Amino acid sequence: MISKIFDSFRAALADIPDGASIMIGGFGLAGQPTELIEALLDQGAKDLVIINNNAGNGDTGLAALLKAGRVRKIICSFPRQSDSQVFDGLYRAGKIELELVPQGNLAERIRAAGAGIGGFYTPTGVGTPLAEGKESRRIHGRDYILEYPLHADYALIKARSADRWGNLVYRKTARNFGPIMATASRVAVVQVENIVELGELDPEAIVTPGLFVQRVVAAGGQQ
Amino acid sequence: MKRLDREQMAARVAADIPEGSVVNLGIGLPTKVANYLPADREIMLHSENGVIGMGPAPLPGHEDPDLINAGKQPVTLLPGGAFFHHADSFAMMRGGHLDVCVLGAFQVSRHGDLANWHTGEADAIPAVGGAMDLAIGAKSVYVLMELLTRDGRSKLVEQCTYPLTGLACVTRVYTDLAVFDLKDGRVVLADDCCGVGAAELSRLTGLDIASA
Numbered sequence: 301m302i303s304k305i306f307d308s309f310r311a312a313l314a315d316i317p318d319g320a321s322i323m324i325g326g327f328g329l330a331g332q333p334t335e336l337i338e339a340l341l342d343q344g345a346k347d348l349v350i351i352n353n354n355a356g357n358g359d360t361g362l363a364a365l366l367k368a369g370r371v372r373k374i375i376c377s378f379p380r381q382s383d384s385q386v387f388d389g390l391y392r393a394g395k396i397e398l399e400l401v402p403q404g405n406l407a408e409r410i411r412a413a414g415a416g417i418g419g420f421y422t423p424t425g426v427g428t429p430l431a432e433g434k435e436s437r438r439i440h441g442r443d444y445i446l447e448y449p450l451h452a453d454y455a456l457i458k459a460r461s462a463d464r465w466g467n468l469v470y471r472k473t474a475r476n477f478g479p480i481m482a483t484a485s486r487v488a489v490v491q492v493e494n495i496v497e498l499g500e501l502d503p504e505a506i507v508t509p510g511l512f513v514q515r516v517v518a519a520g521g522q523q
Numbered sequence: 524m525k526r527l528d529r530e531q532m533a534a535r536v537a538a539d540i541p542e543g544s545v546v547n548l549g550i551g552l553p554t555k556v557a558n559y560l561p562a563d564r565e566i567m568l569h570s571e572n573g574v575i576g577m578g579p580a581p582l583p584g585h586e587d588p589d590l591i592n593a594g595k596q597p598v599t600l601l602p603g604g605a606f607f608h609h610a611d612s613f614a615m616m617r618g619g620h621l622d623v624c625v626l627g628a629f630q631v632s633r634h635g636d637l638a639n640w641h642t643g644e645a646d647a648i649p650a651v652g653g654a655m656d657l658a659i660g661a662k663s664v665y666v667l668m669e670l671l672t673r674d675g676r677s678k679l680v681e682q683c684t685y686p687l688t689g690l691a692c693v694t695r696v697y698t699d700l701a702v703f704d705l706k707d708g709r710v711v712l713a714d715d716c717c718g719v720g721a722a723e724l725s726r727l728t729g730l731d732i733a734s735a
Contacts, residue, residue: 424655424659
């Protein structure tokens, strides 16, 4: 019998090694897998590469992971926010590496990784400082730059409901990076509000088919 | 000199958004355009975090942390609205499926080059978000900004000095003093809404501004 359900956040993240690359879903608080990030903080792996849209807020969650010196590099589109003081301090002190990627290129690089695409030409960023050093090509009269897929060892994402096969549905704009990060990671770990019986999710409405998901943990503990 | 306040500037843009348009409003001043869209037009608002068919802000106490816009503010969903993941959302933008995008700017050049993501200061934390995708994706890219900086320098310029967001992408610039069309390197006065006149606007911007 297939079951991807883990009893605890701790167990679901136990094998993350030092140096791992980890995608973390969420756009602001919507879709942020808070309990998984806290479990990663407790788990202790260091020298991490984090892929997220932002670079942490306040001093909890991702910001706490940064503050603990556990992150070597962050790949994101929008690190600067009113309360991103932890990242700002590390960046100005040269203690963290930043790869800044336009948001759509970030999403498409993740999508490309999950779809087995070796690279793609995008018009986003052409003529800007973020295109410097990148291969460019004119296609049908328009300029594009080459971007490469972005894979990760793990993805930590949040969904509304899952079944034991890992089929997922999300909630409103909390969907954001979840579906594509699940496809682009070797191990996708999902925290959900509730776990339902196999067959209970409408097959026409499943957003992430279970083959993209390796581990599921219920945030409330109900199973 | 008469000038539009920020609410009037937003209303001026809203008046030009046609019935049936799919529109993305950037963070900051452009977000205010939503408050002035004519009630008799059906206009779909897209937000890059993954929603189309956005409605107004919820009533106090009815905010849903899972239903937000690109500025991370709570919003509502209208009947017919839909959610989608980030790659689909940016396909809508990059793929030319949006009719109009309204953005703020530090500078716009007469060629339509846009600078709105980075001041270029050495110790500034760089953050780009969806700005570059929005700049190049929509069928029409409008900028909404004050024409002059606080110290009187024109933000409509011969050549941008701030780091660029996109090349030759802006077609129309709404300001507190006038509305301009950018066509093949020419700046055309599209609406002299404050009665400033092409000669004075040319003096203020240092550009050769043609009457429509």
